[in-house]
Amino acid sequence: MLAGTILLGLTGCAVPQPRGEGRLERVVEPTTRRPYYLYLPKDYVTADDAGRAGRRWPLVVTFHGMKPYDTGYYQALEWEQEADRYGFIVAAPVLNAFDFFFGEFPLRRINGALKSDEQATLAILDHVFQTTRADPNHVLATSWSSGGYMAHYMLNRHPDRFTCLAVRQSNFSAAVLDGAKTSQSLYHPVLVLTTQNDIGICRAESREAIRWYEGYGYKNFAWVHISRLGHERTPDTAADFFARVAGVTPTRPPRVLVARQAIDGNPTGLALLAGNMGQMQKPPGEPPPDPTLGARAAPPAQGATPRRPVMTAGTPAAATVAADPPGAAPAPRPARPTETPQKPLSPLGVRVSSAIGFEPLLLVYSADCPAEWHRSADFLWTLNGKKIGHGVNGQRTITEPGDYTLEVLVVTPQGAEHRASRRIRVLRHVETSAAPATNSVP
Numbered sequence: 001m002l003a004g005t006i007l008l009g010l011t012g013c014a015v016p017q018p019r020g021e022g023r024l025e026r027v028v029e030p031t032t033r034r035p036y037y038l039y040l041p042k043d044y045v046t047a048d049d050a051g052r053a054g055r056r057w058p059l060v061v062t063f064h065g066m067k068p069y070d071t072g073y074y075q076a077l078e079w080e081q082e083a084d085r086y087g088f089i090v091a092a093p094v095l096n097a098f099d100f101f102f103g104e105f106p107l108r109r110i111n112g113a114l115k116s117d118e119q120a121t122l123a124i125l126d127h128v129f130q131t132t133r134a135d136p137n138h139v140l141a142t143s144w145s146s147g148g149y150m151a152h153y154m155l156n157r158h159p160d161r162f163t164c165l166a167v168r169q170s171n172f173s174a175a176v177l178d179g180a181k182t183s184q185s186l187y188h189p190v191l192v193l194t195t196q197n198d199i200g201i202c203r204a205e206s207r208e209a210i211r212w213y214e215g216y217g218y219k220n221f222a223w224v225h226i227s228r229l230g231h232e233r234t235p236d237t238a239a240d241f242f243a244r245v246a247g248v249t250p251t252r253p254p255r256v257l258v259a260r261q262a263i264d265g266n267p268t269g270l271a272l273l274a275g276n277m278g279q280m281q282k283p284p285g286e287p288p289p290d291p292t293l294g295a296r297a298a299p300p301a302q303g304a305t306p307r308r309p310v311m312t313a314g315t316p317a318a319a320t321v322a323a324d325p326p327g328a329a330p331a332p333r334p335a336r337p338t339e340t341p342q343k344p345l346s347p348l349g350v351r352v353s354s355a356i357g358f359e360p361l362l363l364v365y366s367a368d369c370p371a372e373w374h375r376s377a378d379f380l381w382t383l384n385g386k387k388i389g390h391g392v393n394g395q396r397t398i399t400e401p402g403d404y405t406l407e408v409l410v411v412t413p414q415g416a417e418h419r420a421s422r423r424i425r426v427l428r429h430v431e432t433s434a435a436p437a438t439n440s441v442p
Contacts, residue, residue: 015233020080026073029127034120037076038128039090041083043251058138058246059128060090060239061121061162063154065145067099075144082239085250089134093121098146106201107149108175117150118157125161138246142166142238145202145231149173152209159185164245166191166238169198169231172209182216187283189220191241191272195229196263202231219281224269227261227391236260237273244277253362262366262393264374274351274366274393348410348418359401361426366393367408369418380409383424401428 021042028035044052060083062075072092079090097104097113104111128134141162143151148170155165156177165188190213194206213221222241226234236257243250262273271278349368367379374392381389384404388396398404407421 015074015077017078017233017235018081019077020084022080022084024076024080027127029120029123032120032123034124035072035094036124037072037090037092037094038132039076039080039083039092040132041087041089043084043087044089044133052133055087056135056138056246056248057087057089057133058140058242058248059125059134059136060088060140060142060242061125061154062090062092062235063141063143063147063150064092064095065098065143065147066105067095069100070145070147075147078144078233079235079239082235082254085252085254086239086243086248087251088140088239088242089128089132091124091128091134093117093124095147095150097150105146106171106205107146107173110176114150114153114176118154121150121154122158122161135246138163138242140164140166140238140242140245142168142235142242143170144168144233146171148202148205148209149176152177155185155188155190156181159188162188164189164191164242166193166241167206167209168193168234168238169195169202170206170209171202172205172212174208174212177212179216182218186217187219187281189241189245189280190218190222191238191269192221192223193226193234193237194223195226195232195234197228197230199231220268222266222268222272222277224262224265224273227263234260241272241277244272245280259395261391263391265392266371267368270366270374270392271351271368273364275364276351348408348420350406350408350420350422352406352422352424355422355424357425358427360397360399361424362395362397363406363424364393364395365406365408365422367410367420369410373410373412376413378411380411382407382409398424398426401426 020039023040023045025038025040026035027038044057060079062079064070064072064075072094075092076090079088079092082088083090095117097107097111097117104113107114125139129136139162141151141155142165148167149172151165151167151170152172153176155162159181192206192209192213194203198206210223224237236254237260240254240257260273262270265273268277347370351366351368352363365381367373369377379390379392380387381394383396383398383406388394402425404424404426405421406424407419410418412418
């Protein structure tokens with residue numbers, strides 16, 4: 001099984017993502033002497049000191065898979081374009097634990113190599129914060145393939161150092177995680193991304209990861225299963241997830257992301273792929289996020305102690321109604337209006353990336369429906385009565401201005417039909433001739 005896994009994994013070695021326009025460096029952390037690859041995005045490289053200090057630079061820490069088929073260098077390469085798109089700094093540690101010739105696979109215990117990688121990663125984090133303007137309050141742990149062992153482990157053991165986790169076609173081992181520590185990361189956003197044609201052990205261990213996070217009741221947990229793809233590099237989905245958590249916007253549209261087609265997932269994961277992750281739960285008693293912490297707000301001073309990660313979107317699942325103080329007269333309650341019979345709420349809704357925008361509008365849509373429908377029900381999408389697709393979600397570019405009706409018909413295995421729709425408005429650019437040629441949709 002191991003030989004077959006590695007053989008299939010060879011197809012994922014190439015880095016198909018285009019190179020960025022920033023700067024990639026090989027750096028040696030001075031205390032552990034561990035090398036890592038550091039990518040500084042284009043806007044960071046071209047800015048002066050004042051420009052770098054005037055905005056936040058979220059940090060991506062990406063853990064590579066099995067050497068020699070994946071390396072820290074390859075991980076840095078695959079993240080370059082996404083880093084330029086969102087303004088991420090990227091650090092890719094060189095790991096010892098995951099080596100085809102010398103490593104332990106599958107990982108079922110905390111060995112010396114894993115502990116060495118853990119200490120090196122913490123030192124690399126400190127070094128990045130000392131030498132760059134990376135924001136210690138917005139740090140993503142991400143991985144591909146066997147790097148998932150490390151990514152899951154680092155969030156579990158060091159939730160104060162990471163804001164969120166996004167693993168892509170990655171391995172997972174509950175044996176190296178500490179269930180007693182989950183309360184410290186229960187509200188951290190977590191994304192598990194799987195693909196239809198991934199290698200068997202990654203599919204199986206990704207399912208274990210989903211059960212583990214759901215079993216411990218993680219409040220902001222998302223998983224999504226993408227059609228057609230195999231053991232391929234997919235940093236785009238993790239980058240979009242991190243951007244939503246960190247509250248940053250892309251400098252140009254993520255064209256690859258909108259082509260992703262989900263065939264399964266939980267509601268949070270499907271909403272993320274449709275361009276609307278929605279609100280996230282926060283720990284009880286946590287103050288609301290500071291509205292000044294936008295994408296270009298100044299980061300904490302270098303050397304400052306990282307504060308606890310604050311989710312930039314969301315509210316608790318339910319608001320608590322304060323009771324009257326002891327001894328106080330009850331507050332007057334408003335008179336209850338005369339109730340009229342209400343239609344039962346529909347189990348079907350339509351989520352869209354944007355209900356209004358300028359032409360050409362890239363419309364990403366998904367069905368908001370019970371999870372059991374994802375595999376068993378039939379979906380038919382129409383735009384102004386014309387069929388545009390099947391499946392839980394999809395995307396369409398609308399090039400002509402006007403008003404449109406997006407509708408989905410869902411037929412359950414029992415034959416029940418459900419319909420839902422959204423109105424879409426596409427506006428004409430006032431100065432179409434002034435638009436640069438690079439805005440054209442490929």
